[in-house]
Amino acid sequence: GQNIDxxxxxxxxxxxxxxxxxxxQTSGFNGLFWYQQHAGEAPTFLSYNVLDGxxxxxxxxxxxxxxxxxxxxxxxxxxxxxxxxxxCAVRDMSGSSYKLIFGSGTRLLVRP
Amino acid sequence: xxxxxxxxxxSVIEKGQTVTLRCxxxxxHDNLYWYRRVxxxxxxxxxxxxxxxxxxxxxxxxxxxxxxRTGGTYSTLKVQPAExxxxxxxxxxxxxxGGLAIQYFGAGTRLSVL
Numbered sequence: 427g428q429n430i431d432x433x434x435x436x437x438x439x440x441x442x443x444x445x446x447x448x449x450x451q452t453s454g455f456n457g458l459f460w461y462q463q464h465a466g467e468a469p470t471f472l473s474y475n476v477l478d479g480x481x482x483x484x485x486x487x488x489x490x491x492x493x494x495x496x497x498x499x500x501x502x503x504x505x506x507x508x509x510x511x512x513x514c515a516v517r518d519m520s521g522s523s524y525k526l527i528f529g530s531g532t533r534l535l536v537r538p
Numbered sequence: 539x540x541x542x543x544x545x546x547x548x549s550v551i552e553k554g555q556t557v558t559l560r561c562x563x564x565x566x567h568d569n570l571y572w573y574r575r576v577x578x579x580x581x582x583x584x585x586x587x588x589x590x591x592x593x594x595x596x597x598x599x600x601x602x603x604x605x606x607r608t609g610g611t612y613s614t615l616k617v618q619p620a621e622x623x624x625x626x627x628x629x630x631x632x633x634x635x636g637g638l639a640i641q642y643f644g645a646g647t648r649l650s651v652l
Binding site for chain 1 (some may be wrong): 541583642645
């Protein structure tokens with residue numbers, strides 16, 4: 427089966443670092459994506475990993491271990507505007523499509 | 539450059555009525571996807587177009603849902619007749635290619651069936 431797990435909610439302090447974990451079990455893995463979504467807005471692409479290791483993009487980094495079915499998103503120097511939902515999604519190639527399979531999302535609250 | 543746009547942003551209809559959602563992908567993107575999120579659940583795939591052809595419609599819930607992409611540009615998703623369980627947010631995404639191409643999402647259409 428296909429399953430993606432991530433924590434429902436997290437709270438962190440402005441200026442701090444937070445790590446959002448994601449574990450997955452899918453049959454046709456072809457990359458793991460992280461999106462940010464503010465309420466009522468479009469999910470916005472943040473980062474993706476295809477190979478094992480760390481990808482860094484400014485304040486955001488994403489890590490992947492395919493053998494462990496594990497990824498995390500690291501947010502540094504947290505700002506109030508980082509309060510949002512963070513969606514972990516695996517691209518599944520087991521069918522004829524490049525569909526994304528999403529986790530339920532992690533709601534991050536950044537406090538002053 | 540304009541992003542993925544969806545219309546309407548919100549639709550409220552009664553059970554049994556018909557609703558048509560529209561998605562305009564980013565210009566030049568051949569791949570167009572429909573997803574939806576029902577209350578309290580994760581975003582789930584509905585179907586995938588490559589140009590005007592349906593590449594994968596394995597996520598379509600039943601035959602009350604009809605998606606089209608005539609001419610390979612914008613797409614419509616029609617629900618007829620709508621049921622209460624169809625309420626949710628319908629997202630559209632587009633990408634320039636398949637494979638590792640990033641999917642860019644619209645803000646979604648919030649459908650409320652009363």
